[in-house]
Amino acid sequence: MDSIKKILGIVWILMAAVVAYYGLTEFGIPKIMSDKQEDHVFGWIILTILMPIIVGGLVVFGWYSFTGEYSEEHI
Template identity: 50%
Template sequence: MNAVKKYLGIVWIALAIAIAYFSIGIFGGKLTSGKQDDLVFGIIIFFILLPMVVTGLTIFGWYAVTDEYEED
Protein backbone atom coordinates (compact mmCIF):
# COMPACT_ATOMS: atom_id res chain seq x y z
CA MET A 1 0.00 0.00 0.00
CA ASN A 2 2.88 2.37 0.71
CA ALA A 3 4.19 1.86 -2.83
CA VAL A 4 0.80 2.83 -4.22
CA LYS A 5 0.80 5.99 -2.10
CA LYS A 6 4.24 6.94 -3.40
CA TYR A 7 3.26 6.36 -7.03
CA LEU A 8 0.09 8.37 -6.58
CA GLY A 9 2.12 11.14 -4.95
CA ILE A 10 4.20 11.34 -8.10
CA VAL A 11 0.98 11.39 -10.14
CA TRP A 12 -0.35 14.32 -8.07
CA ILE A 13 2.85 16.29 -8.57
CA ALA A 14 2.83 15.57 -12.31
CA LEU A 15 -0.83 16.60 -12.45
CA ALA A 16 0.01 19.90 -10.73
CA ILE A 17 2.72 20.60 -13.31
CA ALA A 18 0.39 19.71 -16.19
CA ILE A 19 -2.40 21.92 -14.83
CA ALA A 20 0.00 24.83 -14.43
CA TYR A 21 1.36 24.40 -17.96
CA PHE A 22 -1.97 24.09 -19.73
CA SER A 23 -3.69 26.78 -17.64
CA ILE A 24 -1.00 29.29 -18.48
CA GLY A 25 -1.53 28.50 -22.14
CA ILE A 26 -5.31 28.74 -21.94
CA PHE A 27 -5.82 31.62 -19.53
CA GLY A 28 -2.77 33.60 -20.65
CA GLY A 29 -4.74 34.48 -23.76
CA LYS A 30 -7.57 35.82 -21.64
CA LEU A 31 -5.24 38.41 -20.13
CA THR A 32 -4.29 39.81 -23.53
CA SER A 33 -7.64 39.59 -25.36
CA GLY A 34 -8.55 43.24 -24.74
CA LYS A 35 -12.07 42.53 -23.47
CA GLN A 36 -12.83 43.59 -19.92
CA ASP A 37 -14.82 40.42 -19.16
CA ASP A 38 -11.93 38.20 -20.26
CA LEU A 39 -9.44 40.28 -18.31
CA VAL A 40 -11.37 40.01 -15.03
CA PHE A 41 -11.93 36.27 -15.52
CA GLY A 42 -8.27 35.74 -16.45
CA ILE A 43 -6.99 37.66 -13.41
CA ILE A 44 -9.21 35.69 -11.02
CA ILE A 45 -8.21 32.33 -12.49
CA PHE A 46 -4.56 33.13 -13.13
CA PHE A 47 -3.61 34.92 -9.92
CA ILE A 48 -6.02 33.48 -7.33
CA LEU A 49 -7.32 30.01 -8.23
CA LEU A 50 -4.40 28.59 -10.21
CA PRO A 51 -1.78 29.06 -7.46
CA MET A 52 -4.12 27.53 -4.87
CA VAL A 53 -4.83 24.44 -7.00
CA VAL A 54 -1.22 23.87 -8.04
CA THR A 55 0.13 24.41 -4.52
CA GLY A 56 -2.48 22.10 -3.00
CA LEU A 57 -1.78 19.28 -5.45
CA THR A 58 1.98 19.67 -5.04
CA ILE A 59 1.85 19.61 -1.24
CA PHE A 60 -0.52 16.63 -1.24
CA GLY A 61 1.79 14.76 -3.62
CA TRP A 62 4.90 15.66 -1.63
CA TYR A 63 3.35 14.38 1.58
CA ALA A 64 2.40 11.13 -0.15
CA VAL A 65 5.93 10.68 -1.54
CA THR A 66 7.63 11.39 1.81
CA ASP A 67 5.33 9.07 3.83
CA GLU A 68 3.71 11.80 5.92
CA TYR A 69 0.44 9.85 5.83
CA GLU A 70 2.00 6.70 7.26
CA GLU A 71 0.52 5.47 10.52
CA ASP A 72 2.95 4.90 13.38
Protein backbone atom coordinates in the same frame (compact mmCIF):
# COMPACT_ATOMS: atom_id res chain seq x y z
CA MET B 1 0.03 0.18 0.30
CA ASP B 2 2.79 2.68 1.02
CA SER B 3 4.36 2.08 -2.38
CA ILE B 4 1.04 2.90 -4.05
CA LYS B 5 0.86 6.12 -2.04
CA LYS B 6 4.36 7.07 -3.18
CA ILE B 7 3.51 6.40 -6.82
CA LEU B 8 0.30 8.39 -6.53
CA GLY B 9 2.28 11.21 -4.92
CA ILE B 10 4.37 11.45 -8.07
CA VAL B 11 1.17 11.37 -10.13
CA TRP B 12 -0.27 14.30 -8.11
CA ILE B 13 2.92 16.33 -8.61
CA LEU B 14 2.91 15.65 -12.34
CA MET B 15 -0.78 16.55 -12.47
CA ALA B 16 0.08 19.87 -10.81
CA ALA B 17 2.61 20.58 -13.56
CA VAL B 18 0.04 19.76 -16.26
CA VAL B 19 -2.61 21.94 -14.60
CA ALA B 20 -0.12 24.81 -14.28
CA TYR B 21 0.86 24.58 -17.94
CA TYR B 22 -2.71 24.23 -19.18
CA GLY B 23 -3.97 26.98 -16.89
CA LEU B 24 -1.33 29.42 -18.08
CA THR B 25 -1.50 28.63 -21.79
CA GLU B 26 -5.25 28.17 -22.18
CA PHE B 27 -6.88 30.29 -19.51
CA GLY B 28 -4.49 32.82 -18.02
CA ILE B 29 -2.33 34.51 -20.61
CA PRO B 30 -4.73 34.36 -23.61
CA LYS B 31 -7.53 35.84 -21.51
CA ILE B 32 -5.31 38.69 -20.31
CA MET B 33 -4.29 39.48 -23.89
CA SER B 34 -7.92 39.59 -25.05
CA ASP B 35 -9.67 42.85 -25.98
CA LYS B 36 -12.73 42.17 -23.81
CA GLN B 37 -12.94 43.52 -20.27
CA GLU B 38 -14.60 40.37 -18.88
CA ASP B 39 -11.75 38.26 -20.26
CA HIS B 40 -9.21 40.46 -18.49
CA VAL B 41 -10.96 40.01 -15.16
CA PHE B 42 -11.31 36.25 -15.64
CA GLY B 43 -7.66 35.91 -16.68
CA TRP B 44 -6.35 37.80 -13.66
CA ILE B 45 -8.57 35.81 -11.30
CA ILE B 46 -7.28 32.57 -12.82
CA LEU B 47 -3.62 33.66 -12.62
CA THR B 48 -3.55 35.31 -9.20
CA ILE B 49 -6.12 33.39 -7.18
CA LEU B 50 -7.08 30.01 -8.62
CA MET B 51 -3.79 28.77 -10.10
CA PRO B 52 -1.75 29.11 -6.88
CA ILE B 53 -4.47 27.43 -4.84
CA ILE B 54 -4.98 24.52 -7.24
CA VAL B 55 -1.34 23.90 -8.15
CA GLY B 56 -0.11 24.47 -4.60
CA GLY B 57 -2.66 22.07 -3.18
CA LEU B 58 -1.78 19.35 -5.66
CA VAL B 59 1.96 19.76 -5.05
CA VAL B 60 1.64 19.74 -1.26
CA PHE B 61 -0.67 16.71 -1.27
CA GLY B 62 1.62 14.89 -3.71
CA TRP B 63 4.74 15.74 -1.71
CA TYR B 64 3.23 14.55 1.56
CA SER B 65 2.08 11.37 -0.10
CA PHE B 66 5.48 10.81 -1.72
CA THR B 67 7.45 11.39 1.49
CA GLY B 68 5.27 9.04 3.52
CA GLU B 69 3.39 11.49 5.73
CA TYR B 70 0.21 9.44 5.25
CA SER B 71 1.77 6.13 6.22
CA GLU B 72 0.73 4.16 9.26
CA GLU B 73 4.10 4.80 10.96
CA HIS B 74 3.40 8.53 11.40
CA ILE B 75 0.16 8.00 13.30
